Amino acid sequence: MSDDDPIGAAVKLLARLPGVGEKSARRMAYSLLASGPQFAKALGDAVASLPERVRKCSVCGTYTGRETCNICSDPQRTDDILCVVARPWELDALERAGSFRGRYHVLHTLLDPLSGLGPEQFPLDPLLARVESAHTSEVIVATPPTVEGEATALFLAEALRPLGVKLSRIASGVPHGGDLEFVDPITLGRALEGRRGL
Numbered sequence: 001m002s003d004d005d006p007i008g009a010a011v012k013l014l015a016r017l018p019g020v021g022e023k024s025a026r027r028m029a030y031s032l033l034a035s036g037p038q039f040a041k042a043l044g045d046a047v048a049s050l051p052e053r054v055r056k057c058s059v060c061g062t063y064t065g066r067e068t069c070n071i072c073s074d075p076q077r078t079d080d081i082l083c084v085v086a087r088p089w090e091l092d093a094l095e096r097a098g099s100f101r102g103r104y105h106v107l108h109t110l111l112d113p114l115s116g117l118g119p120e121q122f123p124l125d126p127l128l129a130r131v132e133s134a135h136t137s138e139v140i141v142a143t144p145p146t147v148e149g150e151a152t153a154l155f156l157a158e159a160l161r162p163l164g165v166k167l168s169r170i171a172s173g174v175p176h177g178g179d180l181e182f183v184d185p186i187t188l189g190r191a192l193e194g195r196r197g198l
């Protein structure tokens, strides 16, 4: 970091966060200075400890501070339906919709052969093992409605079909190319309820 321009150095780092342009980054840096050293220190510590304190749930793969996340340890939820999402924040978005009572599986990736993630590299085995051991009866594929998301959905459907589970895809209502995270909870809840067979 630059000694003669610590604000510029902080702005550069903050501007690398998603949705933060240089202007917002600059406002953040000045706001941190104005808030006094305690807040800046607390924020810095919270951010720095994230990689150590957060791990992937040993069952579903979402981010959690414990061995097993709240959803996987909740006895009220059914193992019957498994909803597959690409990213932890998509799981959060579906949870905010509030209507789903099944379990989740987080892939942390999408099929993207052009960037080197083809069917061979895809983390398929943990999902197959889970569906088999939990005797899941339905798998909802809630990957985003993008080219990679649709390709992943078809790939998963092919891989899961031999297991004899019902396969469905999150319904339209989610705009093509859209990010599940930014779809409002009501639309997302309806998309989940109006899922169609795959």
Ligand SMILES: [Zn+2]
Pocket: 057, 058, 059, 060, 061, 062, 068, 069, 070, 071, 072, 073
């Ligand atoms: Zn979990």
